Amino acid sequence: MKAKLYILFITLSLLATDNGYPANAEFTVTVAAINKILARIGDLSNSGTSTPVDTVETPGLFEVCHQVGAIACPGLDRPELGFDLGEIPVMACETKGGGVVTVPVGEPVPWQWWIRDATVSTSSGAMNFTATVISNVDGHWSETTSTVSATVGYEPVSDTLVLAIEPFDVHLTVEVSPGRSGHLVTIEAAKYYSMRVPITAQKLNINMPDGDTKNVTAAVESASNKRYLATEVKVDVDVDF
């Protein structure tokens, strides 16, 4: 019993070394505050016209495609769409593993998207990001709501506080022929709501008693022990002088 108490006492003493606090500082931001910033970013949108790339016939084959021209097909007039008459666009696509092939693609298709209701929430010691992507491809509407994980971190190289969100991609496609869809654009929703906060080091000029001036710079050295609590996120911060 005595030995157990002694071990307990030693353990408690070790825990209570220094001032009993594990870091120089503790930074707390409420979930409501993060959501306030997300609300300030607000709804984002984009629109454009893209040529569909056949993703059914050649799934995962191409790395990247660039439009290089068109094949004239006078028998394929589509004046109602307002595109070049009787022409099928052609793309040069870099294939995975090397090489380039030219492929015919569909006609340009107008698209629009909006990202709405971006929020974060915490539960079970983790943080999640939720948003809704609404899109309109050639008059067809769709809506996708997803939840992905998010983290608060610190990048020492750039001295930046980061809200990192796991990828949340929505692919806009169009039917190029029955049973075959063509890829238009990928909406990287998470990318737009990931945030970076550069931290400015505090520079202090101290007048020393000998008449000298010492310049001390206070900068964040590391951030650790992130805690995602019910209403707030806490991070321990070490400051280097």
Next chain:
Amino acid sequence: MWISRLHKIKIIILQILFCIGMLFSVNASASDGKIKIYESTFDDFIGALGEIKLTGTYSFHVWVFGCTSNYTATVINPKVTIRTTEVKLTAKADTTWCGYTFPKGDLKATGNIYYNSADQTIRFSFTATSYKPKISIAGVTITLPVDIKLDTVMNIPPMKITSTIIEHETPAGTRKIHIKPKNVSLIKQTGYIEFTSDLDL
């Protein structure tokens, strides 16, 4: 008459309940963010200043004993203690003169850390007790002509709380949002100061 008294009591109870309700409603609206800065941060800061020394020359002559020499008083073991009522700076003065090592003297300053909303700075104000290094040699007390006061020795300048910028991507490129602190408060707790603020976007 009794009905009137009962009515008054009812009103008082309602007022008390209202005040308690207000207290809870104040607690419910927490600040957007807070930073706790522990004593260790201030200790590290003072440590970063390196050795703090006061030097000079002193001549002392009495009967057959006399010496003219440089003296050095070094501030050692500085420590910041934060309590709810005050902030305390303590240190020791380690003094040498004419080959003699003086008894270590206690240095102390008490004061406050506060937020000055007028210029958005965290400020330090200390009042220190003065210490003069003394030594007794063969019954003769020698006092060096130097006043060591921690508030002047550790003259911590105000720290500016500035706005910050958040960067994020949009389909049109990178956008910057300026964030300024709002409703700032700084309170002292045992072992740390707590700086709270709302975000003004």
